[in-house]
Amino acid sequence: MKISGDCMTALKFYLLTDTHYFEESLGAEGKAYEEYMKTEAFYLRESSAINKTVFTKLKEDSETDLIIIPGDLSKDGEYESHKSLVKELNALKESGKKIFVITAGHDYNEYGKCYKNDEVVKVKGTTLDELYNLYYEFGYKDALSVDKETLSYVAEVAPLTRLLAFNCDSKNETKGTIDSRLLMWAKEQIDDARKANAYIFAICHYPVIPSVPVFDLVGDAKVKNWKEVAAFLADNGVELIFTGHMHIQSINEFFTENGNRLVDICTSTTVGTPGKYRKIEIDETGKMNVKSIPVCDFPVELNGKTYEEFFDWRFDYSVKNKINKIxxxxxxxxxxxxxxxxxxxxxxxxxxxxxxxxxxxxxxxxxxKLIDFAGEIGTAIFKGDQxxxxxxxxxxxxxxxxxxxxxxxxxxxxxxxxxxxxxxxxxxxxxxxGNNKGYSDNNAVINLKGKIL
Ligand SMILES: [Fe+2]
Ligand SMILES: [Fe+2]
Structure with missing residues (x-):
C-alpha cells in the first residue's frame, strides 16, 4: 500500500492492546488477592481465559491475517505470563497470522507478583533483553531497522506497507516520551519508506493526542511531548497512529500549522471496561473503516451480569474504592x-x-448519589462516544x-x-x-489523505 497511484491492494488487520496477560497458575486467590482487586480496574485471574477467547475469534477470521498489539502485553512483567502469552501468539502464528507487537511499562519488572495463601508472593520478572528475545518472532525478526535503545522498530507488515513501531515506555527516565534522538531515527525510517514507495503508519503505546481534552492535564495520559510528536508525524506524511495505555476508546485528529493531519486511534484493554478490540479495513481509495468489537463469550463466571456489565462493575467498584481510600x-x-x-x-x-x-x-x-454520577461519567469517558x-x-x-x-x-x-x-x-x-467531534470513537469511516495501492 502506498500514497496515491492506480494499483490497488487493500489492508486489513486487527488491533488489540493492553492484553495484560496473567498466567493464572502463578496464583490469584486469597485475602491479599481480594484486597488488591478492590482497587484494580481490570481482571487478573480471568485475564488468560478472556484473552484466549479473543485469540480464538481472531483465528476464526480467515480473511484477516495481520494482528497488531501496541504494548502492556503482561499484567506486570511476570516472566511466566510472557511465556504463556508467547505460546498463544505462536499458536496464532501457526494458524497463518502475522503478529507485530511492542512492549511497554507493564512488560518489564525486576519481579512480578502473584497471590497465594492470603499473601502477595514475588515471582520472576522480565528484563528488556528478555523481552527482545521473547517477542523476537513478533516484530524484531522481520524488522528493517531496530532502535536497540528503546526496542522501537520498523517492519514491512504487508506488501509496500510499513509499520513504524515506537516504544516510548522502555526506560523509566524517558517514560512516555519520544525524544529527539528517536524522532531522528523515525525520520530516517519514514524517508526510507518513501524511497521504497511504501505507505507507512505508526503505533505507540501512549496516546499521542490526548484521548479527551482533560487528559492533556494528566502527565501519564499521553506522550509527554505530544504536540511535537504529532506535528512531526503529520508533517512527515504519517497520518495514522494506533495507541493504547489509557484503556479508552477514542479517535482524535490533530492538524499542524501546515494543514497536515494526524489521526490517533486509541483502543481499550481486552480485560477491563470498555473491553473492545478493533478491526481496521482500508480500501484501495484510502477509505478506512474502523470497527470496534466487544470482548465477550469468555468462559468466566459472570455472576448474572452481561459481559459489558461484568467489565463495568470492576471499573466502578475499583474507582469507588480508590476514592474512598483517599x-x-x-x-x-x-x-x-x-x-x-x-x-x-x-x-x-x-x-x-x-x-x-x-x-x-x-x-x-x-x-x-454524587459518587454514582461520577462513576457513570468516568465509565462513559472510557467507552468513548460520551x-x-x-x-x-x-x-x-x-x-x-x-x-x-x-x-x-x-x-x-x-x-x-x-x-x-x-x-x-x-x-x-x-x-x-460529551463527544462533540462529529464522528464516533468506536465505529468510524475515515478518509485517509493518500490512496492505497
Ligand atoms: Fe495498560
Ligand atoms: Fe500502559
Missing part, C-alpha cells in the same frame, strides 16, 4: 474529618448538592456547577498555565463528558 487513615481530628468527608461523599445526592450550589438541575438527577452533550440533563447540571464554581476554576487555570498558555477548564470538561 479518605482513610490519619489520627485524631484528621481521622474524624476524613471519616465525615467519606460519609458525605458516599451519601450526598445531586439534589442536595445543587441546593448547596444554588443551581437548578433536572428532576431526573436529583435522587442520584453521551453527555448539550441538551442532556447531565451536561446542563455540570455546566451550571462549573459556572457557579468559576472563581475557583479561574484560580486553578492560572496555576496550570504553562508558557503563557492557560487551559480553559470549562471547555475541557464539557468536551470530555
Amino acid at each position: 479518605f482513610e487513615g490519619g489520627s485524631g481530628a484528621v481521622k474524624i474529618l476524613k471519616k465525615l468527608a467519606r460519609k458525605l461523599l458516599n451519601s450526598i445526592k445531586l439534589g442536595t448538592l445543587s441546593k448547596l450550589l444554588f443551581i437548578k438541575i433536572d428532576k431526573s438527577l436529583k435522587k442520584k 453521551p453527555f452533550v448539550k441538551g442532556t440533563p447531565e451536561y446542563d447540571a455540570i455546566f451550571k456547577a462549573l459556572k457557579r464554581l468559576d472563581f475557583i476554576l479561574k484560580k486553578v487555570e492560572a496555576k496550570l498555565s504553562k508558557n503563557g498558555e492557560k487551559p480553559d477548564l470549562t471547555y475541557m470538561i464539557l468536551n470530555s463528558i
Whole structure:
C-alpha cells in the first residue's frame, strides 16, 4: 500500500492492546488477592481465559491475517505470563497470522507478583533483553531497522506497507516520551519508506493526542511531548497512529500549522471496561473503516451480569474504592474529618448538592448519589462516544456547577498555565463528558489523505 497511484491492494488487520496477560497458575486467590482487586480496574485471574477467547475469534477470521498489539502485553512483567502469552501468539502464528507487537511499562519488572495463601508472593520478572528475545518472532525478526535503545522498530507488515513501531515506555527516565534522538531515527525510517514507495503508519503505546481534552492535564495520559510528536508525524506524511495505555476508546485528529493531519486511534484493554478490540479495513481509495468489537463469550463466571456489565462493575467498584481510600487513615481530628468527608461523599445526592450550589438541575438527577454520577461519567469517558452533550440533563447540571464554581476554576487555570498558555477548564470538561467531534470513537469511516495501492 502506498500514497496515491492506480494499483490497488487493500489492508486489513486487527488491533488489540493492553492484553495484560496473567498466567493464572502463578496464583490469584486469597485475602491479599481480594484486597488488591478492590482497587484494580481490570481482571487478573480471568485475564488468560478472556484473552484466549479473543485469540480464538481472531483465528476464526480467515480473511484477516495481520494482528497488531501496541504494548502492556503482561499484567506486570511476570516472566511466566510472557511465556504463556508467547505460546498463544505462536499458536496464532501457526494458524497463518502475522503478529507485530511492542512492549511497554507493564512488560518489564525486576519481579512480578502473584497471590497465594492470603499473601502477595514475588515471582520472576522480565528484563528488556528478555523481552527482545521473547517477542523476537513478533516484530524484531522481520524488522528493517531496530532502535536497540528503546526496542522501537520498523517492519514491512504487508506488501509496500510499513509499520513504524515506537516504544516510548522502555526506560523509566524517558517514560512516555519520544525524544529527539528517536524522532531522528523515525525520520530516517519514514524517508526510507518513501524511497521504497511504501505507505507507512505508526503505533505507540501512549496516546499521542490526548484521548479527551482533560487528559492533556494528566502527565501519564499521553506522550509527554505530544504536540511535537504529532506535528512531526503529520508533517512527515504519517497520518495514522494506533495507541493504547489509557484503556479508552477514542479517535482524535490533530492538524499542524501546515494543514497536515494526524489521526490517533486509541483502543481499550481486552480485560477491563470498555473491553473492545478493533478491526481496521482500508480500501484501495484510502477509505478506512474502523470497527470496534466487544470482548465477550469468555468462559468466566459472570455472576448474572452481561459481559459489558461484568467489565463495568470492576471499573466502578475499583474507582469507588480508590476514592474512598483517599479518605482513610490519619489520627485524631484528621481521622474524624476524613471519616465525615467519606460519609458525605458516599451519601450526598445531586439534589442536595445543587441546593448547596444554588443551581437548578433536572428532576431526573436529583435522587442520584454524587459518587454514582461520577462513576457513570468516568465509565462513559472510557467507552468513548460520551453521551453527555448539550441538551442532556447531565451536561446542563455540570455546566451550571462549573459556572457557579468559576472563581475557583479561574484560580486553578492560572496555576496550570504553562508558557503563557492557560487551559480553559470549562471547555475541557464539557468536551470530555460529551463527544462533540462529529464522528464516533468506536465505529468510524475515515478518509485517509493518500490512496492505497
Ligand atoms: Fe495498560
Ligand atoms: Fe500502559
